[in-house]
Amino acid sequence: MAQAAILGAGYMGSALSFPLADNGVQVRLWGTWLDDDVIDASKSGVHPKLQHPLPEAVRLFHSEELEEAVKGADFCVVAVTSEGFVPVLQRLLEVLPNPCPLFTVTKGFVRQEGIVVRVSEAAHMLFEKRFSGSHLHWGSIGGPVKAVELSQRVPSATVFAHNFPAIRRLIRLFPTGYYRVETTRDIAGVEICSAFKNIYSIALGIHDGLYSDIPDRLFHNFKSLLFNQSVREMAVVVGAAGGKTQTVFDLAGVGDLHVTSSSGRNRRFGEYIGRGLGAREAREHMNREGEVAEGYHTLELGLSYLRRCGKDICAELPLFHMLHRIIIEESELREEIERFLTVYMDR
């Protein structure tokens, strides 16, 4: 029977245990040093984020039990925030005796060796140091899947971007009657969509926060314009990064932006801003709720990444820049929207 180790007991790591367990995979769920309470609560019955029990067969491990959790695993799934990705991967690589295929649901960018890179790039750099000369078998998981719904077995579709045909054998352990898994080789495309859809979902949250008091919420045209512009800008970034624009127009881009802009933490972060909180206050507000809007960090590091893409694409990303100014530079919200619209309507 296949053995999987999931690293990170937050929403998505925990939710992935459902399709795997339903397929008879033996799942070990390891909590980071931030997750010890989650593991304790899950052991006594209910996962505190998903708010219901995990599948019975899932074995739970505290942060100090990493080595035991991954021992003999056929593959690992890294499911932590982008801020936790490097430290967790480093600890994983320390305890792994041999190369092991890795999947991740972590989205966004990290700093590594002084530059801003995608998580898969960071993983390759760290893996090379540990297992020099070996190939890292890698899968980036994207697509429109809210973790809570996956754990309730709501019909969902996902896309796995992988780098070696051999890993498809492992990918076949994930699909179920409620979880469709598609595959692609476009890792850059899936990663960038997964990261940037968080950024653009903030824009759609801002929109709804700003205009939700208008009778009949009559701003659908503007919202759809923003949705469409988000898709366009993701296609520009994916193209510049060497990915395939078709990836943007499918589950990883359009689909994931749809679900992420409909609900969730990034959208809520935007709504707080639209309702009048400054970006800093909105972050503090979410911190107090124990939540992180990943899009914030992606926005913070994304500009460096875009510059590293080495092409002059910034003029094609007016919405990205609007968000950067509002959220990172803390410029005035309505002025920035006007500025965006002036550019958008005139070009």
Next chain:
Amino acid sequence: MAQAAILGAGYMGSALSFPLADNGVQVRLWGTWLDDDVIDASKSGVHPKLQHPLPEAVRLFHSEELEEAVKGADFCVVAVTSEGFVPVLQRLLEVLPNPCPLFTVTKGFVRQEGIVVRVSEAAHMLFEKRFSGSHLHWGSIGGPVKAVELSQRVPSATVFAHNFPAIRRLIRLFPTGYYRVETTRDIAGVEICSAFKNIYSIALGIHDGLYSDIPDRLFHNFKSLLFNQSVREMAVVVGAAGGKTQTVFDLAGVGDLHVTSSSGRNRRFGEYIGRGLGAREAREHMNREGEVAEGYHTLELGLSYLRRCGKDICAELPLFHMLHRIIIEESELREEIERFLTVYMDR
């Protein structure tokens, strides 16, 4: 000063008078034989659908005043339902002394000479009979624009598909600071997106009708899966019809599906079905409200059109077929959703 005649005083015809009037175009708005009450009400102050006054400079014409309404117009905009398109165009062509550029916001298919054709194809057939040997200068208007919001000058973006460069001079009369107008030569793509997004918005309405009682509305994954599948299927149809798939991934497809699935008549028609009304009852319910869900007619005629495309694309359109069975064949809703999901999850 440019003169425009808009034929049809419903939502979109009336709304288009706003950007045109704001640009100083002299607009004549003609109501069909179904619109006489709308014209009367608008003359006394408030447009009954848009629920506020039209721009002051707009001149209003009753159904019997068609000849006067179009006299000397630089172009006409046909803005009637797909069922009204052929009769209105026939009457227009009878009273036009010379060929005149035509735009339309009418979406969907019509029967003409025994076959199901797109509205632009029907227009060319009728135009050729009246002005044999002349070229019809044509523009199909698509994109994510709700009429009521356009009339309130909410920021909006649209796409005009045209067949002759000469018509761009007229298209430049439409854009304003709140109404971005893009252009393409892909008439088939824009027309098919405009028609099929109505069909697929019914699916998203059905989804929300079915699951709106679930606590926290936890079916975003399924909804995004349906949204994504809708985009995919539109790309299949556009490709088979000789259009460009890129058209689907932009304002005409993704953008318009977003706005149409968020609000409006097709979505509402689907919601009624999701909440338990049969397709026939849902139609009657909307008729009593004085509203038409255009997607119904598109679904009814669309299958003939798809078969006429001459390619075996039906296997690639499981969502279209689910909707056809539920709405036209009146099959059982939940069984059809299960059937769709079985196909979707397995393929």
